[in-house]
Amino acid sequence: MPKRKPTPAYVAAHIRRVLKDGGSASHSAGVQWFFKEEIKSRGWYAAELRKVAVRFRRTLLKETGLPFLLKVADKLFSGRMLEEKVFAVFLLEKLTDDFGDAQFRLFESWLSRISSWADHDGLVHYLISPLVAADPARVRHVFRWAKSRNRWHRRAACVALIRGARAKMFFPEIKRLSNQLLADQDDMVQKGLGWLLRETAKFDPQRTVPYLMTIRVRAPRLVLRTACETLRPQIRKKVLAA
Numbered sequence: 001m002p003k004r005k006p007t008p009a010y011v012a013a014h015i016r017r018v019l020k021d022g023g024s025a026s027h028s029a030g031v032q033w034f035f036k037e038e039i040k041s042r043g044w045y046a047a048e049l050r051k052v053a054v055r056f057r058r059t060l061l062k063e064t065g066l067p068f069l070l071k072v073a074d075k076l077f078s079g080r081m082l083e084e085k086v087f088a089v090f091l092l093e094k095l096t097d098d099f100g101d102a103q104f105r106l107f108e109s110w111l112s113r114i115s116s117w118a119d120h121d122g123l124v125h126y127l128i129s130p131l132v133a134a135d136p137a138r139v140r141h142v143f144r145w146a147k148s149r150n151r152w153h154r155r156a157a158c159v160a161l162i163r164g165a166r167a168k169m170f171f172p173e174i175k176r177l178s179n180q181l182l183a184d185q186d187d188m189v190q191k192g193l194g195w196l197l198r199e200t201a202k203f204d205p206q207r208t209v210p211y212l213m214t215i216r217v218r219a220p221r222l223v224l225r226t227a228c229e230t231l232r233p234q235i236r237k238k239v240l241a242a
Helices: 010-024 025-034 046-063 064-076 082-090 102-115 117-134 136-145 151-159 163-165 171-181 187-203 205-215 221-227 233-239
Strands: none
Touching: 010 046, 010 064, 010 082, 046 064, 046 082, 064 082, 064 102, 082 117, 102 117, 102 136, 102 151, 117 136, 117 151, 117 163, 136 151, 136 171, 136 187, 136 205, 151 171, 151 187, 163 187, 171 187, 171 205, 187 205, 205 221, 221 233
């Protein structure tokens, strides 16, 4: 009798058992202390988690193919444990060149499953942001997320432009988004915006520094301080001297 092929749900369940058996209780407590939100963690360190995910990725791609791998990742990102969501991202992070609109829509749907900045930044920075940079038409989604009541959607609007910012793309869009979010009082959104402006300033200071000078009086200090981190000390001092 031929052996039945495993389903994505079966493989995801197996990975969950691996994560449960290989975690660290002491590190799990440390992870919870690190986050403001209530985080359910198995206590894995990121480097070890990535190593395991890479092994699974190689095996699953060889034996089942990319569509199957995506279904496994989708199952894992529905989990309650931090490591399950991070593992899902690690399974896919090196494959973004093979993704298109269907995968972008899938990853966008995952935004509603976010529980902390850790699973948020993994998803947006490693999966969504490269896809936005690969097809600038996708930037329109950013401005829709920026209007959301959900803090993670608004943070995603910022982080999704970082890969493009590093390639000196999207400067007009980055200015527009910044102006839209400067009044946002949520610290997670402010940190995301500051991160975006920091990367923009690092790779395109000629255009970014003059913009920072125009917003330095009304920008939250958290945003401005973060945005200036990579600038030369004298320029940073000038921007921050509001």
